[in-house]
Amino acid sequence: MEFFTGVRPLLFSYVLINGILITLQTKEEVLLDMRATGGELGWLTWPLDQGDKPGWEVIQRTLNGSQFYTFSVCNVGEREQDNWLRTTFIQRRPSASRVFVELQFIVRDCNSFDGASLTCKETFNLFTSESDADVGTTFRKGQFKKVATIAPDEITSKNELRINTETKVVENLSRKGFYLAFQDIGACIALLSVRVYYKTCPATVKSLASFPETVAGGENQALREVSGVCVENAISEELPRIYCTVDGEWVVPVGQCQCKPGYEEVEDECQECKAGSFKAEASGDKCTPCPANTQELDSGAVVCPCMDGFYRAPNDPPTGPCSGLPSAPRDLVATTSAGKLLLTWSPPEDTGGRTDITYSIECQRCEGMVCQSCGEKIRYEPAGVGLTDTKVSVSELDAHLNYTFTVEAHSGVTVLTSQAVPPANRPPSTSALTTSLLYTDPPKITAMRVMERSSTSLSLFWDVKPRVHPRPIRYELTYRKKDDNLDVTTYTVLILEKNSVQIKDLVPGTAYLFRVQALSSDGSPGGSSMEEQFETSEHLTQNNTAVIFGVAAGGAAMLFIVIVVLFLRRRKRNSHTRQGPEDTYFSSSEQLKPLKTYVDxxxxxxxxxxxxxxxxxxxxxxxxxxxxxxxxxxxxxxxxxxxxxxxxxxxxxxxxxxxxxxxxxxxxxxxxxxxxxxxxxxxxxxxxxxxxxxxxxxxxxxxxxxYMENGALDRYLRDHDGEFASFQLVGMLRGIAAGMKYLSDMSYVHRDLAARNILVNNTLECKVSDFGLSRVLEDDPEGTYTTSGGKIPIRWTAPEAIAYRKFTSASDVWSFGIVMWEVMAFGERPYWDMSNHEVMKAINEAFRLPAPMDCPSAVYQLMLQCWLQDRSKRPRFGDIVSLLDKLLRSPDSLKTIADFDPRISIRLPSTSGSDGSPFRSVSEWLESIKMSQYSENFACAGVVTMDQVLQMKNEDIKNIGVRLPGHLKRIAYSILGLKDQTSTLSVFAV
Missing domain, CATH: 3.30.200.20 (Phosphorylase Kinase; domain 1)
Known part of the structure; x- marks a missing residue:
């Protein structure tokens, strides 16, 4: 430990001054906190005895009366170091499948050690192992799976101490608990703090719905749906839901709760409407003041009832104001015109606050002292009830009778008031206006005939009903020659005092049209009229030859007119025939429309x-x-x-x-x-x-x-794995390529072309969608759009776009090649479970996705052309459409299948799982190849061990119920990969 001498005092001074980072947020639930334990940690070191060069050591310090522990190791001068430090058993909350490991540590600069530069390291490794129970001091390295290599951002020198903070994620936890382990391979390290936590979306109230605290999902469940409950006095038509993200944030609430009638939202609660206000239905609206002519009730009102004397019509909303009766119409006038009675009036001064005013007409006829309803004996135009205009025409009246007409105004509340108030108590004058008159029937002309006839005169007589009238009647007689040219017709009008007349100075042998009409007292037409035709007699010396010549001349003229008409019609029809196709062509918007350029x-x-x-x-x-x-x-x-x-x-x-x-x-x-x-x-x-x-x-x-009925292309293909022939899949690709050619011709770059952004309708027509990441090209055909940041879909993006964030139609072609692979692989994830870093590294080392199962060789060769490193050598979308059209016209060209390597395409390392350990069960193996729906089939067939799986043949797979060709091939190729102990997958293993 002499290499670390002098560092520890500096280390704890730093801790004393700055403390250790502990984030106390409500969305984080801590499972382990080395700094907060304050006592013996009980962590396990391995190997247990290394003589003079021990591995990890625990160092105890006292700070403000509390115990603090750190772990350190510093065997930088020794080769092949393998020192392990394991935590105690960390129990996991069942729904927390994703935890965060926050580390604070110091790493000594290898250059600060004399003579140890060859053996010294500056990194250490983080491992994890799941278990359903605490295994105590039992320790086996093979049970641990590597999480990450921990490298410092800043290295500590002899004179300057630097503390690093690093957070790593452990995904897909499924057992009751787990251990963390730290492996030293020859570094000088001080582990200051280990904090393990998982994120939760905290309990919250959103849109009047209460949602419980929820553990954030993992990579397999980026959005976790959570159901909520409406707060008190709130309801919802559908169950309120919300989504919890992996970062512990609530997003996209569904099924908003609304306050009940009589309640309004106030700070995430539903409170009663105040006195004098109301709310009639469940909604997000606020309570509103009671409308006009209504009663103001106490708090919590759902409706404001009408005041006495005011009403709401049946079609009125219960939240609207109340109305009263309209007043009577004004200025009722009756006039006689053309044998009809015209009643006119003015609207009422007071409409009761309504706009739906209508009028009805009541009629009574009196003979002497006896009066009765007119009934159906008279006719109203346009109607006798429901009038919206202030006039009506009345006909079919009898002469010399007294008539009384009453015009009444109505509104939507009239029927309610008539029900509420007995007829004896209703004041009739409030909405009605009455007028009376003696009606005199105008005369009617019933027949016209010739009394005497000569070659130059006609004596006419006509009948009139009724024959007796209180006033003298005058007549208007109009006549003209029947054969006059209508443009120069001459009418003769006579005003007569009696119902007969002699017309002289007429033309012999000529037909005349006569019309007679009775006039009212003011001289206007007041009765019916009648038109008749009469002829004068001919001369006895009439020239028959002239007559015949005249008839012949008239016939010739008529024949000429018919010929001219037929000629003009044929000419018009020929003109339409010649112009039709040209007009259709030149008026086509598609043909006249110039090539458009996209506008950002x-x-x-x-x-x-x-x-x-x-x-x-x-x-x-x-x-x-x-x-x-x-x-x-x-x-x-x-x-x-x-x-x-x-x-x-x-x-x-x-x-x-x-x-x-x-x-x-x-x-x-x-x-x-x-x-x-x-x-x-x-x-x-x-x-x-x-x-x-x-x-x-x-x-x-x-x-x-x-609306695209079949949704996203990748999911649709996964749901129909193996159900489409290569010809159908190539047809889908042809449609996508045509859409991309259209976008490229408009100087448009999509930037996010992937099967998930292709939509499929019920005729399997594919359409490009999701233009959120797209940008426009510059005027230069090779121009690019450069962005300063943002997420890039690595698996679908061309290397030059990843490296330099420059996008062109050529980078869209690369993405189209990935889409081709997705389609031919029935929605398989490109590059399988490789990380983004591994994908970029493999592409830069010239690795390309292998051909999917049963992929035509010509299609795979087109994929490889789309994935050329030099973007200038990639095909253009126009070339791609032409090639796919050629393949579709020659289906035999799709029969040659590209070579397929199941060891790479299925991505199964021998008989092991992704962590290198053997599959524990058949269901685990099926889940790894996304065929878990057949777990019950294997169990029912008695295939319960991996050894039995390895003995299966194609016929055995069919016999247990695997019928879809794509699923059958996936399982068969997977078994082939399991049998091959020389799998090349280790190059790409995580």
């Missing part, structure tokens, strides 16, 4: 301008949400229906913006719509529109796209 919405000073320019605004009433189908970055995703007037109802996907968003989050959310709105291609997800202008609390901003 982030270049707009106001991002809302881009949304208005590129996306259609949809009224929220046209959208119906049906079911939650996912959770996005900004909120939930729903399946729903879009019904726009004049258009067919369509299924849509609805992305929502969760409550409590910032303006920046809203702009980022809508920027994707600004991008999607610029695209129009059958293999690009179609934007239906956005909702941005709705102010309703429950209807935040939404992005509405077409």
């Amino acid at each position: 919405p982030h270049t707009y000073e106001d991002p809302n301008t881009a949304v208005l320019k590129f996306a259609t605004e949809i009224h929220p009433s046209h959208i119906t949400k049906q079911k939650v189908i996912g959770a996005g970055e900004f909120g939930e995703v729903y399946r729903g229906i879009l019904k726009v007037p004049g258009r067919k109802e369509v299924a849509v996907a609805i992305k929502t913006l969760k409550p409590g968003y910032t303006e920046k989050q809203r702009q980022d959310f809508l920027s994707e719509a600004s991008i999607m709105g610029q695209f129009s291609h059958q293999n690009i997800i179609r934007l239906e529109g956005v909702v941005t202008k709705c102010k309703d609390f429950f209807k935040h901003a939404m992005i509405v796209t077409e």
